[in-house]
Amino acid sequence: MIPRRVVARSSQSSKLISRYTLCLRQHRSISTEISPGSSNPATPKGPLIVDFEEQVKLAASESPRPSIIPQAQTQTQTPGRPLTKLEEYQRLKAAKHASDQIGGILEDHYKPHELIxxxxxxxxxxxxxxxxxxxxxxHATALWNPGNQRFIFGIRQGIHLISLDVIAAHLRRAAKVVHGVSKNGGIIIFVGTRDGQERAVVEAAKRTKGYHVTERWVPGTITNKDQLLGDQKLRVLNHLDQEIRLTEQQKLQLKKKLAATGKKDIDKLQVEDTVQLPFGYGAVRPDLVVCLNPLENKTMLQECAQYRIPTIGIIDTDVDPTCVTYPIPANDDSLRSVQLIVGVLGKAGQEGRLARYEAEADRAEELERRQKRLEESKRIQEEATTTAQAHKDAEQAASESRQRELERESLISYR
Incomplete structure (x- = not known):
């Protein structure tokens, strides 16, 4: 996610060139043909002519240089014998090893898919x-909203520049809000209705186990929820976001409640495994709404404000920052900027959800430990009660035996 740049490898160019030249001399696949139509072989008109046998003799007469090929793989080459497949592979690998150290390498660069x-x-x-x-x-200076003056850093070529420090601070604050709502099991809705935002919105909703709106916000979804969403199935989830299934007894009770509303034939009622409660409960309102384009969703923001539902929105310089609860001053037209912001919020929601899972697992372990301690204390108490009862019975038996002996002695003395 950093701009692409090329960094040269620090090495001695002369040593690398000498090694690469040696590998080329040792490779048999170098062409030795001369340009067609040349009468004098000593003065070629085409490409450079390399005599392999002459280069081998020249390399043998020179002083020994460090070989790139491992010593265990080097074999003596008989003049006139063709190379085997293994030798050709070894020499090709050595040439590649020498050429890899020439040039530059790519450091971290921008990968568009990683933001999603x-x-x-x-x-x-x-x-x-x-x-x-x-x-x-x-945006352009002529389109700015005066409420964004505290977010603006300056002007360049007729457009306002937003301060990066302000963007980072507000983005971290909004991420903490999403993390807290997700950790407490709240319902989060991501709304992004512009072109190109659908994939990022869907992925963020999947990470937080929330919901998303990518087409159009239907007016009245919050204010008139029972009329628009009353026929929808109501799912009941546990602390681990697992859907709770109904038992047969609960299904029978639900059929009786449905029959009490006007349907008398209980046997014909179809009840699914999940909870379906059209009576008394109605649709559920969200606990947090994240809006990526507030200008196109003013109706949704008004509905959230009417029911005091907190909202998070990307506020450009032409948007009123008071329309959302937690503004994030940033560019809402750049797809890369939007993907970055919604990705950070989705990752924060995922971390909050995993923290809730860990807390729930710790709570279950603590309950299990308490149950074990309770059972152990109960067992010890029962053992102590049994031992006390045994002692009591033994003492009573001993007292009875002594009483009988005294009666016997008294009877004997009377006689």
Whole structure:
């Protein structure tokens, strides 16, 4: 996620060139043909002519140089004998090893898919990352909203520039809010209705086990929820986001409740395994709404404000920052900027959900330990009660035996 750049490898160029030249001399696949139509072989008109046998003799007469091929793989070459497949592979591998050290290498560069498949976590937010995504670019100065004055850093070529420090601070705050709502098991809805935002919105909703809206926000989804969503099935989940299934007894009770509403024939009622309660409960409102384009979803923001549902939104320089609860001043037109912000929020929600799972597992372990301690104390108490009862019975038997002996002695003395 950093701009692409090429960094040269630090090595001695002369040594590398000499090694590469030696490998070329040792390779048999170098062409030895001369250009067609040449009368004098000593002065070729075509490409460079290399006599392999002469180069081998020249290399043998020179001083020995460090070989690139491992000593265990080198074999003596008989003049006139063709190379085997293994020798050709070894020499090709040596030439590749020498040529790999010439040139440059690519460091970390921008990969568009990683903002969706592997977004950065809130603690990995840097100013360089925001700058590379273009989150600081605002709208033209003629379109600005005066409420965004505290977010603006300056003006360049007729557009406002948003401060990167402000973007990072507000993004971290919004990530903490998403983390807290997800950790407490709240319902989060991601709303992004512009072109190109669908995949990022869906992936963020999957990470938080929440919901998403990518087409159009239907007016009245929150204010008139019972009329729009009353026929939908109500799912009941546990603390681990697992759907709770109904037992046969619960199904029978549900059929009786449905029959009490007006349907008298209980046997014809179809009840699914999941909870379906059209009576008394109605649709559920979300606990947090994340909006990526507030300008196109003003109706949704008004409905959330009417029922005091907190909202998070990307606020550009032409948007009123008071329309959402937690604004994130950034560029809402850049797809890379939007993917970065929604990816960070989705990763924060995922971390909160996993923290809830860990807390639930710890709570279950603590309950299990308490149950074991309770059973152990109960067992010890029962053992103590049994021992006390045995002692009591033994003492009673001993007292009875002594009483009988005294009666016998008294009877004997009376006689």
């Amino acid at each position: 498949t592997n977004p950065p976590s809130p603690r990995d937010i840097t100013l360089e990352l925001l700058l590379a995504s273009g989150a600081h670019l605002g």
